[in-house]
Each structure stands twice: as structure tokens, then as C-alpha cells.
Amino acid sequence: MFRKKITFPLITFLGVLILWELITRFSGWSHQVFPSPLAVLISMQELVINGELLKQSVASLFRVTIGFFLAVILGIPLGIILGRLEIAKLLFNPLVQFLRPISPLAWIPLAMLWFGIGDQPAIFLIFLSSFFPMVVSTSVAVETIKPTFFQVAANFNFSRYDVITKIVIPAITPEVITALRLTITIAWLVVVAAEMIAVQSGLGYMILDSRNALRMDYVMVGMIVIGIIGLFLDFMMRALGNIESTAWGRLSK
Amino acid sequence: MSHIQIKNLKKSYVDKRRVARSGKPDAASQEIVVLDDINLEFEEGEMVCILGPSGCGKSTMLRMIAGFDQPTSGEVLINGEPIDGPRADNIFVFQHSGLLPWMTVWENVELGLRHLEDKEEKDKTIQEYITMVELTGFEHHYPHQLSGGMQRRAELARAIAVNPDTLIMDEPFSGLDFLTHMKVREEVVNMHEYIKKTTLIVTHDIDDALIMGDRVIVMSGRPSHVKLEKKLNFGRPRDLARNHELSELREEIFFMLGISYAV
Numbered sequence A: 001m002f003r004k005k006i007t008f009p010l011i012t013f014l015g016v017l018i019l020w021e022l023i024t025r026f027s028g029w030s031h032q033v034f035p036s037p038l039a040v041l042i043s044m045q046e047l048v049i050n051g052e053l054l055k056q057s058v059a060s061l062f063r064v065t066i067g068f069f070l071a072v073i074l075g076i077p078l079g080i081i082l083g084r085l086e087i088a089k090l091l092f093n094p095l096v097q098f099l100r101p102i103s104p105l106a107w108i109p110l111a112m113l114w115f116g117i118g119d120q121p122a123i124f125l126i127f128l129s130s131f132f133p134m135v136v137s138t139s140v141a142v143e144t145i146k147p148t149f150f151q152v153a154a155n156f157n158f159s160r161y162d163v164i165t166k167i168v169i170p171a172i173t174p175e176v177i178t179a180l181r182l183t184i185t186i187a188w189l190v191v192v193a194a195e196m197i198a199v200q201s202g203l204g205y206m207i208l209d210s211r212n213a214l215r216m217d218y219v220m221v222g223m224i225v226i227g228i229i230g231l232f233l234d235f236m237m238r239a240l241g242n243i244e245s246t247a248w249g250r251l252s253k
Numbered sequence B: 001m002s003h004i005q006i007k008n009l010k011k012s013y014v015d016k017r018r019v020a021r022s023g024k025p026d027a028a029s030q031e032i033v034v035l036d037d038i039n040l041e042f043e044e045g046e047m048v049c050i051l052g053p054s055g056c057g058k059s060t061m062l063r064m065i066a067g068f069d070q071p072t073s074g075e076v077l078i079n080g081e082p083i084d085g086p087r088a089d090n091i092f093v094f095q096h097s098g099l100l101p102w103m104t105v106w107e108n109v110e111l112g113l114r115h116l117e118d119k120e121e122k123d124k125t126i127q128e129y130i131t132m133v134e135l136t137g138f139e140h141h142y143p144h145q146l147s148g149g150m151q152r153r154a155e156l157a158r159a160i161a162v163n164p165d166t167l168i169m170d171e172p173f174s175g176l177d178f179l180t181h182m183k184v185r186e187e188v189v190n191m192h193e194y195i196k197k198t199t200l201i202v203t204h205d206i207d208d209a210l211i212m213g214d215r216v217i218v219m220s221g222r223p224s225h226v227k228l229e230k231k232l233n234f235g236r237p238r239d240l241a242r243n244h245e246l247s248e249l250r251e252e253i254f255f256m257l258g259i260s261y262a263v
């Protein structure tokens, strides 16, 4: 079982590598435009050794971490308030719903005008991309909590504080973990785009800069590393879902 | 004075769909009367079983006794006082599981004992009730790791651990297989013998009512009123097949619920 989970994806990746190699050999494209897997691997080694890759990855991860973290610590409580208080929902939900479909990329000009060039506009964009999904998924999760749980709470004289800590938060945890997974993926997509415009470091900047220098091998190295880090981020969020007291969310639905 | 009194209780809902269809905003003409002028009294320590056709308002009545819901008119009094909401001496056992799925059996039973200062005494009490419903060894299991019958027993332990004055059970055996049903029923009877608290049980099963109840109440279909009230002055265990009086009553109730008894 475990073997299959490793070998089958490896077969697919190997197939892609072979196809890639065949294209570079027989398509007639210059190696400048379409470098071979081996050339990309050599470039990757070069970028690892000179520290460039680590530096740019850390820059991107730093922005995602800060922006995502801010979005989560503000978005979850706001989602809980919207889910619990009718009046808050009436006041803020239309605004949230209006802002949500505006792509974070549409904010780039304003972000740069307000924050200049550097980490701040990028973090701001990542925050925007993660904040609204977190608010909306949290408030939906709160609204769909089984009424029985609130009746149990009332029956056992729970205080308002107990209702939040012992009912609402544990009840929404499985959905919130799913939301974290989806949202970190969005944040990771946005950081690359933001770095192509609003900053002069990070994997997005590296890709853009390499394109300007016509180094497609570096572009491809950047893409591969983005994919690998994306997988790693998703894996981390998924690990959260394996906590024992959230297992009911997977099993009872 | 009786422990619980239900006086001229009436409950109706406005059928929103019917209002929308008719286009008439006159809500009163579109209301569904669920409970119609119910008058009942429950004595301290009594176990009363309530029967009635599906949808007649049994759960609705229990919810009002638990304080989850307000009557349209009339009142529910406990020790002479109108109830103003849910409280821990008036515990409701839910038709579908009311265990909190993110808490272990132990933590669920602890819910009603949170405020006990003395940790040693608290732990002893929790263990005592878990042992009572025969769930030793499953203290740190989550509800989804238990069978249906074990979940009911855990909820029972949680309910009686707070030492409530009243236990309100909505179909505590629904969805259980035959043997588990018997087992949980026996558990409820034993528990009642032991704590002697006022216990109201809604059930679909006539035999349950006749075997367990100190009294049985049969409600009519909607708009619901009390159709039959009968004291069962028999010891336990009861054998329905041998007890002539009970068998006749059984037949009578079957007939009353509109089911032909001898299929």
C-alpha cells in the first residue's frame, strides 16, 4: 500500500522527464528556449551552491508566512463573530462578499502606491488573498454547527466564553483546517505574482529576472522549487488535520 | 404539589411555505397547531413513558419541558415555578447523539461536573458513572470510536453524573439493534431504580413503555392532545406475555395508534 503511494507517482514524474527530454531533442527548439532536464539540474546545483535559491526561497516564504499568519489570526475571529452575531453579519457580510471576488492582483497598483516597493506591498497582497477565504469559510463553518451542541451547552450551563472555547472552536476545527490548506495554496500563488512586480527579491522576482536575462533554465528551476515548496506547505497543513481530537470531522461526515 | 405541571400547553408553528404560497400575510390562518391544550402532571421520582404517532409533537413537548423552546400559550411549571430556560438540573438526552464528538467519554461526563473544586472527588464521581454504564476501559475513547449502544450509555452517564432532578429522554433507544436496545433499556431501568429521579421517556415502542413506565401516556395525532393516561402498578421485571392486564393494555394502545395488532 505504502509502496504504491510512492512508486506510482514516481512513474508519472519519470514519464514527464522522458517526454521533456524527447521534446528538447526532437522539437527543433533551441536549448535556450527549452533547456533539457539535465541542463536545468546543473543550473539548479549552481543556484544551490551560490546560495541564490535559498535566499530567494526564504524571502518568498517569509512574506507568505507573515501575510498568511496575519490573515489567519484576524480572519478566524472575524469569521466566528460573523457566524455568531446576526448584527455583525448584517453589517459586514455584504462588504466581505463584495471585496472577496476582487483578485488580489488587482490591488497591486494601490499596494505599491501605498507601501512603495519591498516586503510590505507583497505581504499586504498575501494578506488580502488569504483573509477573505478564511473569514468566509470560518463563518460558514460556525453557521453549520449542529444546534444540538448549543442545546447541550445551554443544558450544562456553559458561559458565553465556554460556548466559544468548548463548542464553537472545536466544532469548526476540521473545516478551518481544510480552509487553511486551500488558503495557503492561494497565498503561495499570489506571492510569486506579487514578487514579479512589487519587490526585487523572492522566487517570483528570480523568475522574472531570469527571463529578462533569457535564462530559461533558471526560470524552470524557479518553477520547480515553487512546486516543491507548495507541496511542502500543503503537507504541513494536512498534518494539522491528523490531530486526534479532530478525527471526528473526517469520520462522522 | 407535583414536580412538573403542564398547564393548557399549546404550541403552533407558522408554516412559512404555506404563507408564501397563499400570499396572505395573515400568519394566524396559516399556523400549524402541533400541541393543543395539553394538561399533565409528573410526580417526583416517577418514570413516565410517552407514546404517540410520528410528528405528533412529542419532541416539541419535551423541548419545552427542557426549556429549549417556548410555549405558544399555557405553561410548564417545575416545583411550581415556570421554567425560564435550560438548566443543569433538568437534563435532556437527545434523540440522536448529544455527545460532543471532540471530547472523550471522560470529558463528556465531566461537562456537568466542571465546577467541582476537589479534583480527586471529581475524578471519583466521573469514574463511578462510567463504571455504572459499563464503559470502563473506554474512558479515553472518542464517541466515533464507540458503538451506537455505547454512545447512548455514555450520554446516560453524562446526564446522571450532574445529579439532575429531571431526566428527559427523547427516544433513547432509536436506531439501536434489538439486543442493544434491550441492554440500554435495562440500563435505564437500573439507573432509575438507583437514582429515583423524575424521568420522562418518549418512545415509539409500546413494549418499552409498558415494561419501563410507572405510567404511560398516549398522545393523538396533530393537533395533539392526551388520549390515554394509565398508571402501571406492576413490579419489575415485567413479563408482557404472562401479565394479562398488560397484554390487554398493549392491544388497546395498538388499536389507539391505528395499527392492527394481530398481523
Ligand SMILES: Nc1ncnc2c1ncn2[C@@H]1O[C@H](COP(=O)(O)OP(=O)(O)OP(=O)(O)O)[C@@H](O)[C@H]1O
Binding pocket: B013, B014, B034, B052, B053, B054, B055, B056, B057, B058, B059, B060, B061, B222
Ligand atoms: N421549527 C419548526 N418549525 C415548523 N414546524 C415544526 C418545527 N419543529 C417541529 N415542527 C412540526 O411540529 C410537528 C411535531 O414535531 P416533533 O418533532 O415534536 O414530532 P415527534 O412527535 O417528536 O415526531 P417523531 O416521533 O417523528 O420524532 C411536526 O409536524 C413538525 O413538522
Ligand SMILES: [Mg+2]
Binding pocket: B058, B059, B060, B095, B170
Ligand atoms: Mg421526536
